[in-house]
Amino acid sequence: AATRLFEEKGYGGTSLAEVAAAAGVARPTVTAAFGTKPALLSDVLDEALAGDDEPVPVAERPWFRPVWDARRPGEVLAAYATVCTLIGQRAARLFExxxxxxxxxxxxAELWDRSQRNRRAGSRMVVDQLEVVGVPAGWPGHAKAVDALWFFNDPSHYDALVRQCGWPEREFTEWLAQRMSDALLRP
Incomplete structure (x- = not known):
């Protein structure tokens, strides 16, 4: 219920009382479970990113595994583009x-900052994997590669191209993989 309300009405337009009513519980139940509205938003975002409420880091989830199993840089980026699409599908609106x-x-504000740090940490892990499988001559270097992937993994790209422009998800995923490859693997 909270996800739908935050996505439809925004943070300021959503009250804990409305969340409770939509969930069919009393407001004290929501307050007891989550505490504050920022804590509820944090929980909703975390669940959207992960796909469930299990305490497993995103990078250790089965749907992230193809990134770690890939053996060529282009395969790593294609797998990561699939991950970015999945995360965009689940969480782009909540990020906004x-x-x-x-x-x-x-x-x-702290939740936003944390989400940006987490995106950058994810980028760093993927760049580390790229360096393990081998990067080509002309590689922009670790720091710039992390910056580029942090730019590309922004869920707002999914929102803009898939939700607003109507791109099919497969086309978006292929486009994203190609843009990442162009930025990191082409001299």
Whole structure:
């Protein structure tokens, strides 16, 4: 219920009372389970990113495994593009909710900052994997590669091209893999 309300009404337009009503429980139940509205938004975002509420890091989930199993740089990036598409599908709208609300609440600002740090950490892990499987001459270097993947893994790209422009997900995934390859693997 909270995900739908945050996506439809935004952070400021969603109250804990509305979340409780939509979930069919009393407001004290929501407060007891999550505490504050920023904590609820954090939980909703985490669940959207992971796909469930299990305490398993995103990079250790089965759907991330193809990134670690790939043996060529292009395969790593194609697998990562699939991961980015899945995360965009689940969480792009919530990322936008958090981004827009970050100026209104210190707790949500911290959630936004944490989400950016986590995206960068994910980029760093994928770049590490690229370096393990081998990178071509002309490689931009570790730091710039991390920056580039952090740019490309932004769920707003999914939102813009798939949700707003109507691209099929497969086309988006292929486009994203190609853009990442162009940026990192072409001299």
């Amino acid at each position: 909710v958090v981004r827009r609300a970050a100026d209104a609440s210190p707790e949500v």
